[in-house]
Amino acid sequence: MRTNLFHIVLLSIFLTLGNFELQAQENPSKSISIPAAKQKDSLNLGLKDVIKPADTVKNDTIKKKKTLLEGIVKRKAKKYEKIDQKKKELTLYDEAELTYKDIELKAGIIVFNYEKDEVYAGRIKDSLGNYTQNPVFKQGQNVIEPDSIRFNTKTKKALVWNSRTQQGEFRVKAEVSKRENDSVYFMRNARFTTSENIDDPEYYFLARKIKFVPKKKVVTGFTNMVIADVPTPIALPFAYFPMSEKAVSGFVIPTFGDSAQKGYYFQNGGYYFALSDYYDLQVLGDYYTNGSYAFRFESAYAKRYNFNGRVNFRFENQINSEKGFPDYARSKQYNIQWFHAQDTKANPNSRFSASVNLGSSQYFRQSLNQANIGSSLNNNLSSSVSYSKTFQTVPLVNFSVTATHSQNTNTEEIDMTLPTVQASVDRVFPFAPKNGIKKGIIKNINFQYNFRGENRIHTTDSLFFKPGMFDTAKNGIQHSIPISTNFKVFKYFSVTAATAYNEVWYFKTIQKEFNPDSNKVETTPVNGFDAYRTYNFSSSIGTTIYGTFNFGNDKKIQAIRHVMRPSVGYTYLPSFDQYYDTYALDNTGTRYSEYTRFEEGIYGGPSNRTSNRIGMSLSNTFEAKMRDKDETKTEPKKVMLLNNLNFSTTYDVAADSLAWSPLAISGGTQFFDNKMNLNFGASLDPYAVDNSGRRIDKFNIDNGGSLFRMTSANMTINYVLSSEDGKTKGESSQQTVLNGGRTDDLFGRGTDLSDNRQSLFKKEDEKNKEKKDSEFYKLKIPWNLTMAYTLTYSNVNRENEIVGNSLMMSGNIDLTPRWKMGFSSGYDFVQKGISFTQLRFERDLLSWRMSFNWVPIAPYTNWGFFIGIKSSVLSDIKYDKRSLPDRTLR
Incomplete structure (x- = not known):
């Protein structure tokens, strides 16, 4: 009843306000004489007389006064709403909400004077x-x-008292x-921080006076930095901070330091260009007092729902020591990276x-700006740029163009395909029905056409990007038409x-002949x-055999299931002697040898030897059914014993000796809820x-040995442990992966010195840190451990030795919610020494980050300390001090 009464009174007030508005605009009444119009005979009315208005009184020209409220007021309060008609005020109390035009206001108490157009909002007790x-x-x-x-x-x-607002990553509070x-x-008296x-x-900048333009800039008077409520001597007489929501261009402040071989330096200074909403550019450079310098161009680009990518170009001119000293050396290194995804x-x-x-090849081993051991230990750099298109015809046609690059950083050899x-x-099934199942040998006959053209270049690091790299280019085109069926x-x-027809085109061949003048065989x-043109034929037959060994439902292991997939294949490749010629080995005319003019082509040459090979393989899978530990579950639990155990070999019917190829064995399985992966081969x-050490046409068992002679064997074990059942694993930095390094931390965590905001803490840790702080942390310490063990045995030439035997480990542990420690290390049992070792420490200081990395063992001995603000x-605002490993320039 009280609520209804309130609305009735409120309605009466607004109606009264409306009446008051009309009365206030009325003029004193005056008598106005209206002359009577002469009446026409109703029988003689015309159309004009009907349309013409009879009333000649003019409209009122007095403008109406605007209402007190220019918009709809939406309001709500928990305890009460009160309207004071005398003061023209609306008061809302307790959980008050007011919406008026583009204003949304929530507070403990709101007072709205609709006559003065003023709103007051405050707290309540x-x-x-x-x-x-x-x-x-x-x-x-x-x-x-x-x-x-x-x-x-x-x-x-x-006027606002103790305002709190957020602009981008900044939070501002003003008195x-x-x-x-x-x-x-x-x-x-405003404080602004990223906390x-x-x-x-935990820190803030205190400014006595501020001019603040939202989303554009902050201009301050005298400003000094306060850490943990303690004023610091770090101060500025004035300051300017851009606050745009869009990226803006600006200078990148370099890092200062000194090095043993290159003197004092300015590192990672430059300029950031915010070119558009779709791409940017950052230009960074280094300068050392001994004359060394470096520069880098980094650009990222993206277009939503279309593509994204990044381009990095780095160049370094390195000088060790000074002229006249024995350790003086010069080197120029560069690296190009491009990643594009559609x-x-x-x-x-x-x-x-x-x-x-x-x-x-030596960039990651000698770079001034990379502390990236994982990348420097990588022996291969690779690249691929490709475009593919599918034509929606019947049948489908697929087309692709690819350029590849492979580089061995040890031998400095480079192989490229351009393109x-x-x-x-x-596939086309010429005998298959348009509707229905393809069944039988005839209906399953199918064929397709494949085309491949390549231009290969083999060069070295010293000739890369020089005209000489194209001198040894080889090219060719290959056509193939495979025909197959199954039943x-x-x-x-x-x-x-199956049978296949192959045709290979070359634009350059060779000719061999003996030159009596030089007394040697020359290739022209x-x-x-x-x-x-060649052709071949192949066939295979296989089946799947299932076997189950039951031990009883009352046993822990109720049954073991064994799946075998045997297969026998036959391949026939005839001899193509017509493509072979002979050449003299000397000038006696009695010694000759055969060759094919196509043998140096990128696809090789045809064979002049008939091949009749019978291949045999057997794959096995072992799975167990075990009683579940949970007695409420009625179904047994399936456990994989062996994911695969494979045997394969071939027999060449046409060979006159050594017809059997070595028996290859491979297998793999997982243990401990898939935390441990075991793979082996022999x-x-x-x-x-x-x-x-040369193979002879005599079985090993007939030579006083066993049935088989193990020539090689290998085994790898990967084990991942964590406090969260394998959910947390070591993850390498993004830059390490882009540089071709490992995706884990077994070779350490890479550091890009131009961006020290990379953290061991993950985003999930940041989200849950408040929850962690409230728990009794010592009862639950997050940790993870990754181990990799490799063993390689070789006995090709009766050496009978272990050529590789190493253990690598990497782990991280959260000592406290904000202290994280990590390590990477290993031991080589063949060389009998500790392999690469790295120790990592990091402290989460809320808005700040502090880290320390140390590599104590040569040749990569170095350390680095960093403390700075996380926000971009x-x-x-940072302090970065490090000692880089010594570089041996090549």
């Missing part, structure tokens, strides 16, 4: 006398959380704020991708039969088109060897 329900003022995209606020809805001016208009604020706790930040939804029929990592062009026509025999056996290149040779807007 709870039952204990504490202030609660701080105001939250939102206008457009700007949000302010003060202790109290007074705001004029017309002039847009406001008194004055708003002049929509775009300018003046503040007094999440604006009321009790959104799968951008175009389903075509795709472009790139992953490029090329440059000097590789491939095209293929989808079943005796219900359980699957048979596959022959330019011009040439081709050879090669067993049935033939013996002579004293020189204040990333230049």
Whole structure:
């Protein structure tokens, strides 16, 4: 009843306000004489007389006064709402909410004077006398959380006490704020920080006067830095901070330091160009007092739902020591990286991708700006740029163009394909029905067409990007038409039969002949088109055999299931003697040898030897059914004993000796809920060897040995342990992966010295740190451990020795919610020494990060200490001190 009465009174007030508005605009009444119009005869009315208005009184020209409220007021309060008609005030108390035009306001108490267009909002006291329900003022995209606020809805001016607002990564709290208009604020005694706790930040900048333009800039007067409520001598007479939501260009402050061999340096200084919303550019450089310098261009680009990527170019001119000293050396190193990925939804029929990592073979081992052991231990750099397109024809046609690069950093040899062009026509079943199942040998006959053209280049690091690298280029085109079918025999056996026609085109061949003048065989290149054609036949038959060994439902192991997949295959390749010629080995005319003019081509040459090979293979899988530890579950638990155990060998019917190939064995399995992966392999040779280590046509068992001679064996074990059942694993830094390093921390965690904000703490740790702080932490310490063990045995030439035997480990542990320690180390049992070792320490200082990395063992001995603000807007506020490993320039 009380609520209804309130609304009735409120309605009466607004109706009264409306009447008062009309009365206030009335003029004193005056008598106005209206002359009577002469009446016409109703029988003689015309159309004009009907349309013409009879009333000639003019409309009222007095303008109506605007209403007191220019918009709809939406309000809500928990305890009461009160309207004072005399003061023209609306009061809302306890959990008050007010929405008026573009203003949204929440507070403990709100007072709205609709005559003066002023709004006041403040806190209220709870039952204990504490202030609660701080105001939250939102206008457009700007949000302010003060202790109290007074705001004029017309002039847009406001006074705010203890305002709290966030602009990007900055949080600002001011003692008194004055708003002049929509775009300018003046503040007094303001603190701004990137800390999440604006009321009790671990650090902040205290400014006596501030001019604040939202989303644009902050201009301050005298400002000094305060850490843990202790003023520091770090101060500025004035400061300027950009606050744009978009990226803005600006200088990157370098790191200062000194090195033993290159003197003092400025490192990672430069300029960031915010070129557009789709791409940017960062130019960084280093300078050392002994004359060394380096520069880097880094750019990232992206277009939503289309593609994204990044490009890095690095160049370093390194000088060790000074001229005249014995350790003086010079070296130029460079590295180019390009990563491009296309959104799968951008175009389903075509795709472009790139992953490029090329440059000097010694870049990661000698770089001034990389503390990246994982990348320096990598012996191969590889690149691939490809474009593919599918033509929606019947049958489908696939087309692709690819450029690849492979570089061995030890031998400094480079292999490239510029480019590789491939095209293929989808399988065609000429005898299959349009509708229905393809069943039988005839209906399953199918063929397709494949085209491949390549241009290969083999060069070295010293000739890369020079004209000489193209002198040894080789090219060729390959056509192939495979024809195959499959069918079943005796219900359980699957048979596959296939034949293939191949044609290879070359544009350069060779000719060999003995030169009596030089007394040696000379190889002469022959330019011009040439081709050879080959064909082959193959077939295979296989089946699957299932076997189960039951031990009883009352046993812990109830049953073991064994799956075997035996297969026998036959391959026939005839001899193609027509493509072979002879050449003299000397001038006697009695010694000759055969060769094919195609043998140096990229696809090789045809064989002049008939091959009749029978291949045999057997794959096995072992699985157990075990009683579940949980007695409430009725179904047994399946446990994989062996994922695979494979045997394979071949027999060449046409060979006159050494017809059997070595028996290859491989297998793998997992243990401890898939935390441990075990893979192994071995090669067993049935033939013996002579004293020189050469295979002879005599079985090893007939030579006084066993049935097989183990020529090689290997085993790898990977084990991942963690306090969260394998959910937490070591993850390497992004830059390490881009540089071609390992995806784990077994070779240490890479560090890009131009960006020290990389952290051991993950985003999940940041989200849960408040929860961790409230727990009794010592009862639950997160940790993870990764181990990798490799063992390699070799006995090819009766050496009978372990050539590789090493153990590598990497782990991280959270000593406290904000202290993390990590390590990477290992031991080589063959060399009998500790392998690469790295110790990592990191402290999460909320808005700051502190880290220390140490590599104590040569040749990569170094250490690094860093402390700085995490936020990108204040990333230049840091202290970075490190000792880089000594570089041996080549």
